[in-house]
Amino acid sequence: MEASGDPSPGTSRRGLRSEEHEGSDPREKEQAAAAGEGRRFFGCREAPVPVVLRGGGPQLSAGTFPLLFDPDGRLVRESYFRKLIFKEGGVDPSIRKDVWKFLFGMYPCSSTTxxxxxxxxxxxxxxxxxxxxxxxxxxxxxxxxxxxxxxxxxxxxxxxxxxxxxxxxxxxxxxxxxxxxxxxxxxxxxxxxxxxxxxxxxxxxxxxxxxxxxxxxxxxxxxxxxxxxxxxxxxxxxxxxYDFKEEGLIRKIRLEEQLLKELDSQLYTHLLRDGMNGLTFCHRWLLLGFQREFEHSDAIRLFEILSSHHLELNSLEAESARHSERMTHFQRAEGKIMPELPLTNNDYTFELFICAAILLEKKELLLKCSDEVELIQFTNSLQGALNLDRVLERAEQAFFNYCNKSVLDCFKKLCTEQKKKSFFKFKLMDLFS
Structure with a gap:
């Protein structure tokens, strides 16, 4: 992709300026203002529905892509490049060929024209x-x-x-x-x-x-x-x-099972009972990037979104969500409890949340499955039938809910420990009074 110099303010249709101003897009502010109408609850706190510009919004476009390069042709805004692919829901087909060469590593982002x-x-x-x-x-x-x-x-x-x-x-x-x-x-x-x-x-x-x-x-x-x-x-x-090997297959399925247990213990218990063979039926979804579960053009968009690796548990977005949750509980505790940010399982990649989102969306049907044969029939019925934007929204909700839950569990643990200490001190004082 031939690229010219950096964009000047006002030249981009999306107000591109620099990565430190990525969140200043007016469209994002409008979406954020409207997000209050659709908030969901997780534990004791509202988990905001993520602000995502998909469906009606533009994909990474032919007008935007060249603005990410410097005069020598280096893709100097790689993090923003990946963020755009994720938030905009994929890449404009007219530039997909050029974008993929950077997205999948054929060309290093630091290379010149x-x-x-x-x-x-x-x-x-x-x-x-x-x-x-x-x-x-x-x-x-x-x-x-x-x-x-x-x-x-x-x-x-x-x-x-x-x-x-x-x-x-x-x-x-x-x-x-x-x-x-x-x-x-x-x-x-x-x-x-x-x-x-x-x-x-x-x-x-x-x-x-x-x-x-x-x-x-x-x-x-x-x-x-x-x-x-x-x-x-x-x-x-x-x-x-590693995912092509048997041990890699088993590891990924086990991770999906652990994540589902965190998100929905009822569905987890049902799918892992005797005769159901766990979540083995999800392996094809994960290995092929859900290629057959969505309409073809949507499957390509999802492949791009997953390959952007923008939203992962070690990303700035996840850290920011967890920090915000920690500050909320800190204020509720009147400044008495302020734990360090808890560790999360970074092996829970976003594709696992996509898989979990499909399972959660089809929970009622899955609970009716009584054996492995019915599970296979269920998976075959999904081919080309899923709505990508709805699955993505549910996956992001599950992702941020998991981030919030990790903080909430940490606070609950500290509160329990403090109550035990207070009870022990009270008993000592009662003993010597």
Whole structure:
């Protein structure tokens, strides 16, 4: 994305100036003023419905995106860049191809326009060499070792053959209904196959796992470039590679179960009773980024929102919410109790709150499920049927409720300890009086 200099006041449609003034948008103030009409309760305190500009509001637009760069082409407002993607509910499709190259790490945000041209050429050459290598190797040799300077390495032909066997089963099952694979676009399935095999050949620790075809398909459709899709999906897979392994699958499901227990103990108890197999049915949602549970364009928007990593428990937004809750209880306690901000489980990523939001929204239906078969039927019934904006609102509400609850629990614990100390002192005084 070619970018000009920093924006001057008044040039942006959203009043972009600097990151320290991100909250000064008049639209945000209007939304905040209206938020008082829809507040919900959690424990002893109202949890404000988060101010989110989605649905009718603009996405990260072609007019806004260039204003995030400096004159040399560096994306100097990365945190605001991610915030816009989250708050605006995704990216304008006209610039999605350029945005994703930064969002998924193909281009470092600190790179200049000139550096990116060189990097693009390097990545093109490297990919073509890797692809050529496994294509040449397969008919003739079982193993191959060359130096690492030009990205060559050992390839276990037996393992690669097995990966190709699974790839060839999965690729035809990829979302064929998409326009991208219709008519002449069927050749894109062969491109998808080459990307998956190249990744498997040069990432033997991960190789190919079922579901990767759907994820790479998303990159290929948006970027419409074999090389760019390979690199963006590779950087993405490197971040979530543990989730493709059995232990990673189990860990994520356990985290979701723990979070649901925090948010709704009744639903948690029901889903984890004998014969229900816990929340294993949620694994596909989490692994594929809810790709099949929403209408296709909404699924892409959600993928962008989750990949922005703007709202996490270690973010400024979470810390601010917890600090505000602490000050509220401090005032109610007349300044007698002021604990440190309690620790939160930062492994509860926002995607887990999205998953919890779906479960909470469909709570009544889930409580009627009596076994694993009915749970599978339930999940199949959700494909393409969920409302993204409603799920996002509920997920953010659950996120901030969790932040508030962590503070509330801390105050309750301190109050209990103080009552015990006061009771003990009273008994001592009574003993010696």
């Amino acid at each position: 000139r550096e990116r041209k060189v990097l693009a050429l390097e990545r093109y050459v490297r990919y073509k060499m890797m692809k050529c290598r496994w294509q040449t190797l397969m008919p003739s040799s079982r193993r191959m070792r060359v130096d690492e300077t030009d990205n060559r390495q050992k390839i276990n032909v037996h393992e690669l053959h097995e990966a190709i066997r699974i790839v060839d089963k999965d690729v035809p099952r990829t979302e064929r209904v998409l326009d991208y694979y219709q008519n002449e676009g069927v050749i894109n399935l062969l491109v998808l196959r080459d990307i998956l095999i190249t990744f498997a050949a040069f990432h033997p620790d991960v190789s190919y796992v079922q579901g990767m075809n759907d994820l790479v398909s998303r990159f290929l459709e948006v970027l419409d470039s074999e090389v760019d899709a390979y690199w963006c999906s590779t950087f993405y897979f490197e971040k979530i590679s």
